[in-house]
Amino acid sequence: MTDIYLVLRGLGLGLGGVGVLVTLLPLLRQTAWWVRVFDFPRLQIVAGLVLSLALLQAPGTALAWLPVHLPTVLVLAAIAYQGKRVWPYTPLHRKQVYDAQRPATDMANHLSLLVTNVLMYNRDASRCLGVIRQYNPDIVLAVETDDWWLSQLALLAKDYPHTCHAPLPNTYGMLVFSRLPLRAKEIQYILDPDIPSFHGRVELPNGVPVALHFVHPKPPAPKESKTSTRRDAELLLVGRAIQHHDGPTIVAGDLNDVAWSHTSELFRRLARLLDPRVGRGLLPTFHADYKLLRWPLDHVFHSAHFRLQHLERLPHIGSDHYPIYIRLSYEPQGWQDQELELEAPDAADRLEAREKIQEAATEPLD
Numbered sequence: 001m002t003d004i005y006l007v008l009r010g011l012g013l014g015l016g017g018v019g020v021l022v023t024l025l026p027l028l029r030q031t032a033w034w035v036r037v038f039d040f041p042r043l044q045i046v047a048g049l050v051l052s053l054a055l056l057q058a059p060g061t062a063l064a065w066l067p068v069h070l071p072t073v074l075v076l077a078a079i080a081y082q083g084k085r086v087w088p089y090t091p092l093h094r095k096q097v098y099d100a101q102r103p104a105t106d107m108a109n110h111l112s113l114l115v116t117n118v119l120m121y122n123r124d125a126s127r128c129l130g131v132i133r134q135y136n137p138d139i140v141l142a143v144e145t146d147d148w149w150l151s152q153l154a155l156l157a158k159d160y161p162h163t164c165h166a167p168l169p170n171t172y173g174m175l176v177f178s179r180l181p182l183r184a185k186e187i188q189y190i191l192d193p194d195i196p197s198f199h200g201r202v203e204l205p206n207g208v209p210v211a212l213h214f215v216h217p218k219p220p221a222p223k224e225s226k227t228s229t230r231r232d233a234e235l236l237l238v239g240r241a242i243q244h245h246d247g248p249t250i251v252a253g254d255l256n257d258v259a260w261s262h263t264s265e266l267f268r269r270l271a272r273l274l275d276p277r278v279g280r281g282l283l284p285t286f287h288a289d290y291k292l293l294r295w296p297l298d299h300v301f302h303s304a305h306f307r308l309q310h311l312e313r314l315p316h317i318g319s320d321h322y323p324i325y326i327r328l329s330y331e332p333q334g335w336q337d338q339e340l341e342l343e344a345p346d347a348a349d350r351l352e353a354r355e356k357i358q359e360a361a362t363e364p365l366d
Helices: 002-028 033-039 042-056 070-089 125-135 147-158 229-242 262-271 335-339 347-362
Strands: 110-117 139-143 162-166 174-178 182-188 197-203 209-214 249-254 298-302 306-313 324-330
Touching: 002 033, 002 042, 002 070, 042 070, 110 125, 110 249, 110 298, 110 306, 125 147, 139 147, 139 249, 147 174, 162 182, 162 197, 174 182, 174 197, 209 229, 229 249, 229 262, 229 347, 262 298, 262 347, 298 324
Parallel strands: 110 139, 209 249
Antiparallel strands: 110 324, 139 174, 162 174, 182 197, 197 209, 249 298, 306 324
């Protein structure tokens, strides 16, 4: 039995060491993809750390009788830190976005949006169209869309006459369909000449204009971008551009980042936007095919002028992402109270954002 206990101890130490290491790496604020990738699987890292802790405390091991042991303390500290990062995105946390007070029938003050990464190589558009027709959103944002996907989703034009499209064959195409009028709409290429983003305004039935910003930056990955620099800078440029805008605002898309990352939190502080997931649940949208490897990559952030009527991860459409649907209620009364849920940016935040943007401007394209 001694040999078994030694093996368990070795496995616990090894697994715990890896878990602690990948917990510490993102704290370095390095932009290398192999560092930033560990921002994503925090729940999976916690699972590994818990298993490590169980192995370290297995009955009969040399560690079990010790009241305090450095590996155990380190593993517990890593679990606590990872849990703290994910905790806001559980139903046990206080909601950041308040529940809507207007009735669901108040169409004049509601705005619904469906965000879907269709997976460009997915050639079954019927499932995507079926979900869109079932949920009937006011605006559809579809990314990873090429000309084939534009031809398929063009069937929506009858019900969604206001459009703005940038189909591309590089998995970064973007299509926008709206049944509500779009004003000052434009496609911008903020940092990369082949990465489009949408910027404009939508007019609610009550006449109120809402600023829209839809983005889909490259992820930090060996085949995409060797660093997270340009992804981070694109988000921060959008955040800096809207930080002094006091009107209702929505930022949405496949951000290729998780809500609990340092950059996402910095972006939301700069832009003064709320995350409706806080206090409601993760709603992981990627990877749709692997239950144990999922995290939230597709997001909708909005200003405090809105409260939440409905938020839902939608059925599988054949993509590696699930679509996400949100229905917001325009309730500007007392919006300052809801904005108190946000942490205001400080001088260090602004300096960090400026440095990240400057770094991206000098970084060569991949």
